[in-house]
Amino acid sequence: MSITPPGDIRPNLEASIGRRDPKKAAMSGWIGSALEYYDFALYSLAAALIFPAIFFPSENPTVAIIASLATYAVGYVSRPVGAIVLGAYGDRHGRKHVLIFAMLLMGFATFAVGLLPTYGQVGILAPVLLVILRLIQGFAVAGELGGASAMIVEHSPDARRGFFASFSLQGTQVGSILATGVLLPLAALLPKDQFETWGWRIPFLLSAFVILAGYIIRRRVQEPPAYLAQAETGKAKRRFPLIDLLRTHPWVLVRCVIMTFTNVIGMATLIFGVSYATQKGYGIGYSSSEFLWVTLVANLTAVVTIPMFGALSDRIGRRTLMVAGGIGGGLLAGGYLWAIDQRSLVLVFVCVVIVQGIFFQMWNATFATFFQEQFPMRIRVTGFAVSQNVGLMIASFFPSIFTAVAPPGSTNVPVVIGLITLGICLAAALATLLSSDTKGKSLEDLEAPKAGSQPLTSEHA
Template identity: 85%
Template sequence: MHRRETIPTPGDTPIDTTPGRKDPKKAAMSGWIGSALEYYDFALYSLAATLLFPTIFFPTENPTVGIIASLATYAVGYVSRPLGAVVLGAYGDKQGRKKVLVFAMLLMGFATFAVGLLPTYGQVGLLAPLLLVILRLIQGFAVAGELGGASAMIVEHSPDGKRGFFASFSLQGTQVGSILATAVLIPLAALLPEEQFHSWGWRLPFLLSALVIVAGYVIRRRVQEPPAYVAQSGDATAKRRFPLVDLLRTHPWVLVRCIAMTFTNVIGMATLIFGVSYATQKGYGIGFSSSEFLWVTLAANVAAVVTIPLFGALSDRIGRRTLMVAGGLAGGLLTMGYLYAIQLGSLPLVFVCVVIVQGIFFQMWNGTFATFFQEQFPMRIRVTGFAVSQNIGLMIASFFPSLFTAIAPPGSSNIPMVIGLTTLGICAVAAVATMLSADTKGKTLEDLEAR
């Protein structure tokens, strides 16, 4: 019979330290559903930033300025992510994975709902982009705790031989969220006249985030803390340390390597952010419609939903480093072909290329990195280590689309080659960082904890 204990700490809510049992299926399902709902919000903004916001929230006299400004507000959401990572990572490590997941979900739902109520630039001038930036900062703060908390919860619930498989479902959930965002925008963009879509139709998907607030609270509050975390919560010495300080003192080079590995996200920035602007914005003169590229984005995400658990399971067999390096380098190289397909104006070829680049090769990295990052840090700083490294890396990577627009503005020549080679170079840096990191193949969490 286990005895219920609490460890009182000033300002902290006591944690139930009664050990439970591992439940990887329930943890994976909770991570999947929660990530899907939260990334619906985040992906919705990403799509709107490329397709709609340049003309709704910014001056329209100079198309290049509008594109860069809109992509910059997309990047602003990543600026606040390191702060969210520190605060929410500490909350997740000290107070519990469950609590940080509930809080992050509610905050994200509020911010996204509020975007749907914002006035436009034509109505209030510069106040419109200012309010947009503030809400994007809140979104970034909230999402910083999502994947770190969800994947830590799943990894700590999972059997050692299936950590990659079960943890991949939180990543699959992020893709499902992107699919939901795209699926909501597609019929609106296709059925509404362009004037109505830009005046009020775009608001409806954001207002649906009210459902996220309710669903997130119901789903996340029911999941149980991992038994190993509950057992460790009785360590009063660990609870007195602030996780970020502990992380910087004990694992600084692991942190640096994980930040560099996160740069592999440049593949998504080049294909689904810059690539969409390149294909649809009038300044580039390619001529694809917004609705066509909503379908392209949807195809990439559907392919990812299928491949992520496959690569997660494969990583349990052959190791995670192999998949991360191969997927990152191949995806970076083939980004050039994807952008060239856009330049040719061939929609069928664009679909084929985006599935190969984003749906297959990038998912070799994306479907395995969360488990690999979690395995690099001990339990006492696991959420903080993951969240800080991922979100600093993403903050830097988020400026790549604006950088791409700056080095290859409308009217430039050889845009596919310039952006493709830049993407490959960044992926090579990430691959080196991966190879320098400790291989976790065949290791138990206890083995990793003892390092």
């Protein structure tokens, strides 16, 4: 007769497999991520299209653009703090609770942005308040994808984790589409002075509905049975998750941070690329409404490709798609900027579909599952949230660096920015290749120590 070691969670995990609900978990993650990233994407678009003029007026267009994009980056500065606090909350008290709190906080901050006075009305107080609200946004969003994807992974069958977890990523794209879809008609139909005076505020004020919808949706989400089984043992509450993470999985954490730099593709195309195309200082001459359409097409393509690549990762592995997508997107990012430089809107649409809608989504559709699989359940939300958000904090400064390296009036902007983007993507691909591919492994197997982590002692447990 076999004897189960004290505290062993496998019998509980096995007993709970029949109570998993991956479809409901995926739908909850999809809807919640869509609502929360609607808020976050609004600020990203406004920072490139609107805020340089109304919050950071300057006779030097380079200074205004850098200042506005820096506030975009500020939201990422607070994300590591949010990752530590909200990640610990999700690991110790449940995925459901952290998702509700993050949603409500994000909705409040975004609604408040829509009420802010401009620089012309209150002077320096306006950008100060904007920065504070952006910090709150960053803190809140840090717990969203980590909690949502952990919930989906722990609900999903082992052979289909990539497919189901991809829906939380698809939700982030839908949120961006909603944000773009609200801004697009306003930017296209309103005179420029009205759009910059009050039109831009409407999408932010609509976040009041996010607060209500988020609470209704998230309070109905059920905790994963596997998490509940482990929580009953008391293991998840004995050590602060960040300390546990740093002691047991330090190199896994470092690799995931470097892998997150693949987001430079989006920074080069949909953040810096928008400024490059629309800001007067660069002299390209595209309108804001034209590039809202470009962003919309990129996100629509991603909605289609993300679940396809998520399902494909269950068949061929996560690493293959992440490496191919990262290197391919990094290689062609300069081509996308070149298309902008050629002033051919048709070519811009083609390039953004290839770079952002296909190659980057190979990485984006699979990284959440891959990261979640690198960490054991007791620190899964923290491990994911800290690695992703530290990486994004660093990557968020890339658009400002791009503007500083290739300011208005520079020559060969596509070549310079394209080479920098490719170099960063190659470093991220190397970190991916040094990590183990865990597709198809059971939740029990994912609890075992990995290369780059330290074996757990009884004290650590």
